[in-house]
Amino acid sequence: MTTSIKENTRLFKALSDPNRLRILKMLQSKSLCVCEITEVLSLATSTVSKHLSILRDTGFIIEEKDGKWVNYMINPKPSDPRISSVLSTLDFWISDDNLIISDKQKIQKVDRNEVCGR
Template sequence: MKDFIKVMKALSDPNRVKVIKMLQQREMCVCEMQEALGIAQPTVSKHLKILEDAGLVQSRKEGLWVNYRLSGGGSPYAASLLGNLKHWIETDPEIIALREYIPGLQRELVRKKQASPAETQKKDSSAAQDAATERRETHD
């Protein structure tokens, strides 16, 4: 009964259900889910931990990225509910909007967009210094 309750609690949050629906389309990293859901990165990570503990999602490392995907079902309850969720709430407007949004998500662009202003300024400043150095070297 403990596994059943864990799976049901994991699916009791709308954002976690949205994560499951997004992962039905493809593997995703936290930054892509954050962008699609419009919630903070720590919140997405917390939701993923709950889903992972319930046996609903799995993670795998790919270079610097951690990708999440649906699991094969860590328990019979997880497997059964994942199977049913493939067909449930397909006509919900929020789910439809997510399904339409996800194909355009590219993690590299998302990461660039999410870069802090200080980080972006630092990169821009460094690039400007490099360009200035290059100009001086070509004029000497």
Template sequence: MERTRLMIEEAAPALKLLGDKTRLTIAGMLKNGECCVCEFTEVLEMSQPSVSQHLRKLRDAKLVKENRRGQWVFYSLNENYEAYDLVLSVIDHVSDQSEKLQELEKQGKRIQCE
């Protein structure tokens, strides 16, 4: 599959967003599926308002999308994001974040927001 080359103007905002450790961790957690805010707060050991600020930046840039189900909001990577392939490439070069969710599950702390 041939990948489209990004212009600097398209790549720079994505790299700036992922240059933050928290946002890079969030993107890594979303690589394998969607997560709820409450799962991010548990894994990142941050308050819900702090996590929500990071998610707002990612959402405003259209790097992530949200899916509301009742009172819960689930986030996932936006496959239509102009720099999606770049985001995946960056995520592929850092440690796998799914192990953090697996560890929560092992400890019986994985939050189910259904």
């Protein structure tokens, strides 16, 4: 495992954006495709895609292709124990934020066949 300052900085940088934290919290509830996340965050698709690639490259999430969709989900078996540690930590560090609560309500209702393609 790499424990360099540079590596750690990269990990904390990945966590230091509100939209990326919202994405992680949403994925802790449910796997989602890019357009579903885009709908909840109200950002451009390309912006969400970029956030997702940062979270993927640092090992927080993984992707799984499903036809024309790409499903993103929390990395179930991170090789880096720091990732597991952060993920379980976020579970109770962030829970009662109004934004997070409303995000969770939204993703329960979001249907990719309705939301995407408009």
